[in-house]
Amino acid sequence: MSSPPAIPEIPTVTIGRDKANTVVLNHATISRTHARLIVCSPTSFILEDSDSKHGTFFADVNQRKVQLARKLVDLEDEIWLAEHKFRVEELLPDTGKSPAESRFPKKNPLDFTEEFALLRKVYDDYPQLRKDCRNREKMIRLWSVVGGSVIGIGTVATAGSLGFLAMLSSAGLSILIPTLSSHLLSTDEKLELLEKEYRQHYRCPNTICREPFGNREYEMLERQKKCHRCKAVWVE
Numbered sequence: 543m544s545s546p547p548a549i550p551e552i553p554t555v556t557i558g559r560d561k562a563n564t565v566v567l568n569h570a571t572i573s574r575t576h577a578r579l580i581v582c583s584p585t586s587f588i589l590e591d592s593d594s595k596h597g598t599f600f601a602d603v604n605q606r607k608v609q610l611a612r613k614l615v616d617l618e619d620e621i622w623l624a625e626h627k628f629r630v631e632e633l634l635p636d637t638g639k640s641p642a643e644s645r646f647p648k649k650n651p652l653d654f655t656e657e658f659a660l661l662r663k664v665y666d667d668y669p670q671l672r673k674d675c676r677n678r679e680k681m682i683r684l685w686s687v688v689g690g691s692v693i694g695i696g697t698v699a700t701a702g703s704l705g706f707l708a709m710l711s712s713a714g715l716s717i718l719i720p721t722l723s724s725h726l727l728s729t730d731e732k733l734e735l736l737e738k739e740y741r742q743h744y745r746c747p748n749t750i751c752r753e754p755f756g757n758r759e760y761e762m763l764e765r766q767k768k769c770h771r772c773k774a775v776w777v778e
């Protein structure tokens with residue numbers, strides 16, 4: 543007898559104070575793991591409380607707060623996590639920062655550890671792609687490997703979550719592979735494009751600084767831990 547086909551996992555968005563959540567809400571009344579949204583369709587979600595200390599609530603027909611354990615909700619529904627009111631759509635990840643997250647800014651505004659960690663991939667991708675972009679067949683094979691994972695990130699974003707920029711930074715420079723496989727560009731143009739993208743991304747992640755890292759090794763910057771110029775924290 544053949545086994546039944548595997549059922550794919552439904553994407554979920556976890557919400558809480560802990561850094562491991564999809565959406566991190568840094569507030570004392572939000573539990574470490576507060577709630578989660580099970581993505582049923584781009585507009586329908588099961589909202590489930592994760593035994594939070596201060597509870598998860600929805601508004602009944604009389605606009606009264608009612609505590610919930612689990613409830614089918616819509617993008618536009620209003621809910622409360624502890625005393626904080628949100629629309630469900632605000633709790634979906636977008637460009638790496640959900641609108642809800644920006645309501646509770648990070649404790650340390652100079653904490654760029656997550657953004658800095660993503661630069662490792664940019665640094666590692668660059669020399670490899672420079673070498674491989676001369677070989678079109680190899681590029682096409684590469685795309686079939688990493689392309690799937692990049693596209694995978696896009697499809698989890700069923701509700702229009704994860705913006706293009708976040709996708710680009712988590713994918714490093716591999717997002718350029720289709721362009722680097724194209725015969726519309728000469729090898730010189732591909733090398734020029736790669737260098738331009740590398741220089742644009744391999745910088746201090748603090749938007750008010752953006753000091754270019756040039757050819758400095760990622761490992762060396764990691765040991766440096768902080769930006770000398772703007773004091774941004776890269777590694778804790």
Ligand SMILES: [Zn+2]
Pocket residue numbers: 746747748751752753769770771772773774
């Ligand atoms: Zn800086």
